[in-house]
Amino acid sequence: MPVPKTRPRLDTLAYRCTPALLDGATVHLRDFPTSVTSLWTLLDRQYKELVQREEAQAPHSVLTNALRCLTGGYVFFDPKQGLLATRHQVDDDTLRDAFTLMHGLVLGQHPDDIDLNRPSTLAERIAQTPQEERLLADYLKDPRGKLPASEAPGNKQPDAANWVYRTVAWDLAHRLAQQVWNVDSQEVTLRPDSSGGLVAWHQAWPNKSGTAHAFARVRLALKTLPNVADPVVLVSSQATRVSSRMAYARTVLAEQADVALPIIEVEMAGRGRIRRIHRMSLQTLARLGMDQSVLHGIQQRVDHEQETDAQAEAGTDTAAAAEGEGGAAVPKPAAGLGPIRPLHSKNYRFPVGRGVGMHHLRELDRHIREVLNPATVQIFQDTRARGFKQLRQAELSVRPDDIIRSLDAMAYQHLRIVCLWYRDENRTRMIHGLAGVFGLDPATLDPADGVPLPLNGGRISAVFHCVPDFLTHGPNAGQTASIAHITSLKNAPDTLVGVWAETEFDADSSEEEEPEPQDGSGQESQGRLREDEDAKHQARRTLARLGIVSQFTAERKTSKKKPKQDGKQADHQVILSLLDLCRSLGIIDRRIDQVMVDQIGPHAADQVAQCGIHVRRQSRQGKDRKAKICITASVLKPPADTGEAWTLHGWSYTAPEWQPYHRAQAAFHAAAYPTGKMTEFEDDNQGYKKVAKQIDQALSDLADYLEGTPYTVTVDGVGTRRLWLGLHNRRQGEQAQPGSTWLPASTLAAHERPLAVIRINKDMDEVPRPVQVSHVGGDGKAVRTNKVTNLLYQVEPDFGSPSWLLATVPNQFDGAGAGRLGEASTRWTASHGSNDPENRQKNEVRQNWYSMTATEIYPIITTDTSKDDSENGTTIEPQALALAAARLCHQPLAWANRTRYPVPLHSAQQMDLDHPQYRRTALKDDQTAAGVGETNGTQDDAAPDEQL
Numbered sequence: 001m002p003v004p005k006t007r008p009r010l011d012t013l014a015y016r017c018t019p020a021l022l023d024g025a026t027v028h029l030r031d032f033p034t035s036v037t038s039l040w041t042l043l044d045r046q047y048k049e050l051v052q053r054e055e056a057q058a059p060h061s062v063l064t065n066a067l068r069c070l071t072g073g074y075v076f077f078d079p080k081q082g083l084l085a086t087r088h089q090v091d092d093d094t095l096r097d098a099f100t101l102m103h104g105l106v107l108g109q110h111p112d113d114i115d116l117n118r119p120s121t122l123a124e125r126i127a128q129t130p131q132e133e134r135l136l137a138d139y140l141k142d143p144r145g146k147l148p149a150s151e152a153p154g155n156k157q158p159d160a161a162n163w164v165y166r167t168v169a170w171d172l173a174h175r176l177a178q179q180v181w182n183v184d185s186q187e188v189t190l191r192p193d194s195s196g197g198l199v200a201w202h203q204a205w206p207n208k209s210g211t212a213h214a215f216a217r218v219r220l221a222l223k224t225l226p227n228v229a230d231p232v233v234l235v236s237s238q239a240t241r242v243s244s245r246m247a248y249a250r251t252v253l254a255e256q257a258d259v260a261l262p263i264i265e266v267e268m269a270g271r272g273r274i275r276r277i278h279r280m281s282l283q284t285l286a287r288l289g290m291d292q293s294v295l296h297g298i299q300q301r302v303d304h305e306q307e308t309d310a311q312a313e314a315g316t317d318t319a320a321a322a323e324g325e326g327g328a329a330v331p332k333p334a335a336g337l338g339p340i341r342p343l344h345s346k347n348y349r350f351p352v353g354r355g356v357g358m359h360h361l362r363e364l365d366r367h368i369r370e371v372l373n374p375a376t377v378q379i380f381q382d383t384r385a386r387g388f389k390q391l392r393q394a395e396l397s398v399r400p401d402d403i404i405r406s407l408d409a410m411a412y413q414h415l416r417i418v419c420l421w422y423r424d425e426n427r428t429r430m431i432h433g434l435a436g437v438f439g440l441d442p443a444t445l446d447p448a449d450g451v452p453l454p455l456n457g458g459r460i461s462a463v464f465h466c467v468p469d470f471l472t473h474g475p476n477a478g479q480t481a482s483i484a485h486i487t488s489l490k491n492a493p494d495t496l497v498g499v500w501a502e503t504e505f506d507a508d509s510s511e512e513e514e515p516e517p518q519d520g521s522g523q524e525s526q527g528r529l530r531e532d533e534d535a536k537h538q539a540r541r542t543l544a545r546l547g548i549v550s551q552f553t554a555e556r557k558t559s560k561k562k563p564k565q566d567g568k569q570a571d572h573q574v575i576l577s578l579l580d581l582c583r584s585l586g587i588i589d590r591r592i593d594q595v596m597v598d599q600i601g602p603h604a605a606d607q608v609a610q611c612g613i614h615v616r617r618q619s620r621q622g623k624d625r626k627a628k629i630c631i632t633a634s635v636l637k638p639p640a641d642t643g644e645a646w647t648l649h650g651w652s653y654t655a656p657e658w659q660p661y662h663r664a665q666a667a668f669h670a671a672a673y674p675t676g677k678m679t680e681f682e683d684d685n686q687g688y689k690k691v692a693k694q695i696d697q698a699l700s701d702l703a704d705y706l707e708g709t710p711y712t713v714t715v716d717g718v719g720t721r722r723l724w725l726g727l728h729n730r731r732q733g734e735q736a737q738p739g740s741t742w743l744p745a746s747t748l749a750a751h752e753r754p755l756a757v758i759r760i761n762k763d764m765d766e767v768p769r770p771v772q773v774s775h776v777g778g779d780g781k782a783v784r785t786n787k788v789t790n791l792l793y794q795v796e797p798d799f800g801s802p803s804w805l806l807a808t809v810p811n812q813f814d815g816a817g818a819g820r821l822g823e824a825s826t827r828w829t830a831s832h833g834s835n836d837p838e839n840r841q842k843n844e845v846r847q848n849w850y851s852m853t854a855t856e857i858y859p860i861i862t863t864d865t866s867k868d869d870s871e872n873g874t875t876i877e878p879q880a881l882a883l884a885a886a887r888l889c890h891q892p893l894a895w896a897n898r899t900r901y902p903v904p905l906h907s908a909q910q911m912d913l914d915h916p917q918y919r920r921t922a923l924k925d926d927q928t929a930a931g932v933g934e935t936n937g938t939q940d941d942a943a944p945d946e947q948l
Contacts, residue, residue, distance in 0.1 A: 006775035006783050008381040010793040010807060012854070013235040013365055014768035015374035017168060017222055019137035021233075025171035027136065028089050029163060030129045032082035039122040040079040047106050062280040063102045065266060069285060069293040070094060073194040073262040076166040084126070085163045087170050092127045094288070099123035101284045111283040136171075139164045140231055156799075157730040158224055158231045165231075169196030169220035172233065172372065173262075176218075179371050183363040186828045188216075193263040196220055199253065201263060204337055205239065207351035207845055208832035213337050214241045214352040216827075218364065223766050224729040225377065226858050227800035232377060236769055237356050237364055239827065239849070241344040242337060246302045247273050249342030254294040264294050276302055298340055357822015357849035358787060361771045377768065378796040379805060385792035385883060398437045398578050400456045402589040402645070407459065409645040410586065410660060413494040415460045416452070417581070418486070418548075420501040420539075422468035429556065430500065433574035434462055450488070463488040471501060471535050478538025480545075491547055496662070498585045499543050499550040500577065503536045537916040544669035544916075549662045551581035579894035583907070584914070586648040586661035588893070592636070592903070593646070595887035600712070600755060601863075601876035606642075608755065609711035610888065611635040611702060612905030613695060613744065614912060615720050618673070628673040628917070629653065631691065633698060634661060634907040638709065648893075648907060649705070651698050658698075658705040665911050673917050692723040692741035699745040703752040710755050713744045714885065714905045717759040717858070718766065726860070727759050733800055743862060755863045755876055758885050761856040762900040770807045770852040787823060788813075788852065790898075792886045794879075803858040804882040806889055811897040813850040822849035855889060855900055857882045 015021065040058070047058040060079050067075040067090070074087035084090075097116050100123040104114035119127070138146040143161035173192040181188040190198040198218040205214045217240040222231050243249055252266045268275035277299040285293055344350065368374065407415055417434075421427040435442040438455040447453040452461045470482035483489060491497055536552050543550045554573045582589075596605040611633060618628040631653035636646050650664025651657065654671040658664070702711065717727050725731050726742040736742035745753045761767055773789045774782035788809045795803045813820060821830075821844055833843030859881035888902035899906045912918060 006777050008786075008789075008791075008793075009774045009776050009782075010379040010381070010770055010789065010805065011365065011772050011774050012377070012379060012768035012770050012805075013361060013368075014225075014377050015233045015235070015368065015372070016228075016230040016377060017140060017233050018230055018375055019140070021372060021374050022137045022140075022168070022171070023175075025136045025168075026133050027085045027087060027163070027167045027170070028131050029134050030084040030126070030131050032084070032126065032129050034082070036122065036125050036129065037080065037082040039125065040082075043103065043106060043122060044079075050108055058106050059269075059278060059280065061267065061269075062105070062278050062284065063098060065278065065281040065295060066098055066102075066284040066288075068194055068264055069290060069295060070098070070288065073256070073264055074167075074170050074196075075194075076163060078162070078166075081162060083163050085167050087167075089131060089133075092131075096123050096127035097288060098284060099126050101287055102280065105280040105283060111287050114287070116287070136164055136168055156229075157227070157732055158229065159730045160222070160231055165222045167196070168222045168231075169233070172196075172220055173198050176368065176371055179367075181363075181367045183360075183367070184826050184829045186826075188828070190218065191263050193217075193253065193265055195265050199240075199263050201255065203828065204242070205352055205827045205830070205845065208843075212242075212244070212351040214239045214350075214827075216240070216356060216360070219765075221765060225768075225795060226729050226732055226803040227797035228377060228795070229798040230375075232768070233374070234766070234768060235364065235368065236764065237361060239352065239354055239356050241350050241352060241354075243342040243344050246275075246298075246305050246342050248345055249275060250345040251343045252298050253341045253343065254298055255339040256294055266295065266298060268298075274302070274306060294340075301340055351846055353846055353848040355822070355849035355851060357826060358771065358851050359822055359824050360826045360849075361769065361851055362787075363826065365771050379768070379793045380796065381773075382792045382794045382804065382879070382883070384879065385886060397575060398582055399589060400438055400460065403582065403587055404456070404459050405590075405645040406585075406587040406647070407496065409588075409639065409647050410496065412496040414458070415496045415498070415585070416488060417455075417460070417462045418488050418497060418499045419462055419464045420467050420471060420483075420499060421464065422466055422471050423502065423504075426502040426553070427464065427466075429553070429571055429574050430464075430502075433571060433578055437578065450486075452488070470539060471503065473504070473533055473535045475533055477533060477535035478540075478542045480542050483542070489543075489546060489548060496585060497548050498581050498662070499548055500581055501539065501550060501552050503552040503554060540669055540914070541916040544666045547663065547666050549581070549584040549666050549669075551577050551584055553577035576894070583894040583910070584662060584665055588636075588646045588648055590645075591891050592888075592893075595891045596638075596646075596884070598880045598883045598887070600710075600880050600884070603710055603755075605884070606638045606646075607709070609635050609637050609706050609709050610714065610884070610902070610904045611699075611711050611754070612714045612902065612908045613698075613720070614716070614905060614908035615691070615695075615723065616912060618918075628675060629691070630673055630912045630915070631695065632668060632908045632911040633695075633702075634664075634904050634911070635702060635706075635711065636904050637706065650908070650911060651702070652911065653694075656694075656698060656701075658702055661907065665914070668911055669915055673915070688722045689741050692744075693747060695723070696741070696745055696747045699754070700748050700752050703748075712756050712758060712881065713754045714758040714760060714902055715744065716901070716905065717761045717856075718763045727757075732860075743860065745862070753862055755861070756878075756881050757860045757862055758881055758902075759856075759858040759860065760885070760901060760905060761858070762853075764853055767854050767856045768805065770805070770854050792882070794882075801859070801861075801878045803856055804886065805854040805856055806886045808853050808855065808898055808900075810850040810853065812848065819844075819847075821847055822851070853900075857885045859885075 044058045048054060048056050060077055064075050064077050067077070067086070071086055071088055071090055076083070076085040096119050100116055100119040101111065101114055103120040103122055105111065139161045141158045141160065143159060173196050177190045177192045177198060181190055186203065188200050188203050191201040193199050197220060200216040203215070206212065216237055218235065218237045221234050223234050224231050250268055252268060254264045254266060256264060266277065269278040270276055277295045281295055282299060285295065403415060407413070419430050421430065431445050431447070432442045434440070434455060435445060438460070440455070445453065447462070447464050449465050450463065452463050454461050465486050465488070467482055469476065470478060489497065489499070540550050554577070556571055556573055598605050600608050612635075613633045614631070616630045618630065633651040635649050635658070637649055639646055648661040649658055650661040652664060652668035653674055655664065655667035659667070699713065715727070721727060724741055724743050726736060726746065736746055741747060743757050770789065773786040775784050777783050789807045790809055791807060793805045793807060795805060797803070819842060827845070827849065830844040831841050832845050834841040859878040861876055861878065863876055885902045888904070889900065890898050892899040892906060893903055901909060
């Protein structure tokens with residue numbers, strides 16, 4: 001019997017948000033007149049003057065928190081847009097009193113001095129604004145609401161009102177919570193939370209002793225996809241860790257007295273170890289007759305822990321801490337999980353691992369389909385993307401012939417690797433690493449300091465130098481005087497120089513390697529050096545000022561795998577650091593040739609340069625009140641002749657000229673980050689235009705640098721969303737606005753512009769999460785399924801050009817000894833492990849569980865193709881650009897696994913990540929360092945643009 005023909009469809013946690021899905025859901029909205037927003041602006045200015053801080057904002061979260069307690073939990077207040085949305089009606093008098101209290105408290109009045117019979121003008125105007133019950137379905141496509149058929153737009157991007165994005169999940173979460181989730185023979189009860197998500201509140205995941213817990217948290221967010229007519233609800237699920245103490249907690253979840261009400265999510269005020277409920281919120285509730293609420297309960301626990309800690313430090317008996325003033329009972333932290341649950345704010349080592357696993361997400365998808373019956377976005381495999389090839393990790397190594405090939409392309413005669421060391425064991429590791437690459441016998445190598453060691457004829461050599469003062473951590477680390485005597489660090493016109501050095505501290509190690517600090521010492525934990533004492537950062541800056549790039553090799557990590565038959569284990573830290581040094585030097589291996597195969601319109605793949613632009617705003621840190629702005633770029637330049645190597649070049653904001661990548665990186669690392677006003681507390685459109693125009697000047701210079709070679713530009717859509725309006729989904733199909741920085745290079749002459757702009761989005765809060773592949777027949781029914789995939793899929797548009805999703809299985813999922821945890825079960829059935837010799841079991845609870853990710857690739861053609869002859873294949877098709885971007889993610893430089901960015905954008909970002917000033921406390925995915933236009937999630941932040 002013939003096998004029916006099927007199409008592989010990518011199933012994701014993305015669902016069309018249609019009127020049928022919303023099923024009559026409403027919210028109560030007060031759309032304030034301009035007089036209210038003007039009065040709020042006045043209040044904001046008065047508050048800045050009162051606290052004498054220009055970056056300060058009148059804390060509207062005070063009112064949001066108070067109203068959540070007063071109204072049951074669901075409140076969205078945006079004073080800048082002039083909106084107040086609630087799930088239930090709010091009494092005018094309650095609103096008037098609450099705003100009167102907030103107004104007085106913000107201006108420094110004592111709560112007892114605020115006369116509620118004399119409301120402020122702001123409070124009066126807000127209470128007088130009519131409260132309308134609005135049908136969410138009417139505002140999905142247009143902020144004006146449901147339009148007459150004669151005025152309804154045709155095929156265009158949805159442009160929902162901003163308040164719809166903030167409120168649409170409220171009703172959906174309640175409907176999902178009404179039905180028990182049957183998964184792994186468990187009946188999981190999901191509780192809605194005030195953010196519009198869901199929490200498995202009563203079915204936490206404990207460690208074996210029951211002293212640590214995590215629980216499943218589900219988030220629902222309304223987003224848009226390119227050229228899809230409906231907004232989409234994106235669903236995600238995380239393993240949220242519960243802290244045993246309030247110390248350092250930024251966010252707290254708390255159960256209300258009425259279990260029918262949602263779990264309240266509260267952002268704590270303050271910085272450092274002790275954070276509190278904002279005093280103004282408690283004062284507002286107290287004056288309104290609510291002396292006990294979840295906010296009071298949270299603050300009481302903070303006070304109790306602080307008092308207990310103080311008594312413990314003083315050596316006094318803590319038993320009296322059980323009572324507060326007047327003999328009132330003060331709640332203690334529960335032995336297990338209580339109604340107040342502070343969340344871990346950092347990625348410290350924890351007895352319950354991160355992630356929920358793939359089976360959890362598939363079962364969540366099934367539950368959503370059963371309860372809501374949503375329409376889905378159709379995403380099918382791109383058949384041209386088959387056969388992605390990739391080296392195995394064991395085969396990844398520096399190849400001498402690739403080095404020589406790149407030296408020829410860069411017009412260098414010689415490569416000198418300067419090896420800086422101070423411990424014998426690391427000198428030995430370096431010798432073995434070089435011997436392995438260049439086919440030498442390490443037993444015959446014992447290079448004297450300062451004497452060149454030939455590695456490959458006369459083209460490549462290494463020079464060893466013992467410099468303990470330069471490499472040892474401390475206040476004198478990385479000083480120029482410590483290496484002034486090393487003549488091999490002098491640049492010569494025909495010699496490329498790179499430094500390979502040892503370091504005893506791996507600054508990029510995960511914070512899971514450290515326990516949570518318990519001594520109140522703040523951010524500095526044991527084992528983490530101050531940045532000005534870390535030799536790695538100081539040495540890199542000193543070497544960069546000499547025009548030399550550097551790479552550091554970390555301590556050797558012993559693998560848990562059994563050694564090979566010869567008893568040897570590969571030194572992966574040495575291998576990877578050598579590969580990274582080659583990347584910093586701009587050495588391109590032949591794998592890039594192998595993936596550059598997709599013709600771009602009339603141009604062969606090896607006739608188009610690939611440029612990537614990286615833009616990031618690093619958040620303010622410590623006493624430094626200015627945001628740091630980083631702009632870097634790189635370009636893969638095609639070979640001049642067949643058989644020659646591609647070359648890598650770079651540019652940065654601090655050294656604004658195009659030059660070979662190693663020079664550009666050294667120049668960038670030699671200078672400090674520039675400062676600017678692109679911060680979360682002030683949207684400065686003029687500032688955005690200034691930066692965009694500076695990038696356009698860089699692209700104009702690039703056009704000259706490439707001498708007429710056509711090029712494309714790749715950017716991160718989230719990181720640059722405020723710079724270029726033409727990247728936004730809702731702007732697709734529109735013409736560029738006159739005088740605007742619409743897209744990269746849009747202000748330039750036509751001959752200087754790129755062929756296309758490729759927008760990359762790797763933010764899993766904005767990209768559909770893959771759960772499986774269904775092979776569907778002609779009737780749309782699944783014939784079979786695959787649990788994992790690494791292929792490229794096309795999102796079928798309703799109009800216009802498509803976008804693509806590059807699905808990726810994390811390498812840790814298939815890594816040695818990983819066991820594919822979460823592939824066929826959830827954490828509710830995870831084993832706590834056993835050390836019984838007759839029945840040994842892995843502790844599955846402690847391990848991290850991984851899920852598939854996806855990178856969105858959306859090409860935007862910028863070249864005028866009206867004169868192209870499509871019959872001769874000269875039209876530039878988005879598919880060719882998407883394939884090229886996907887291949888450059890799949891086949892990166894200096895890495896055997898896939899990267900989230902294509903090579904040009906990844907190389908530009910790496911210039912930033914290696915910068916000596918880059919924030920070392922940021923997580924590996926840079927979760928605390930936002931792109932331009934992003935916020936860090938605090939309630940008083942300016943709302944980000946919801947529609948990319």
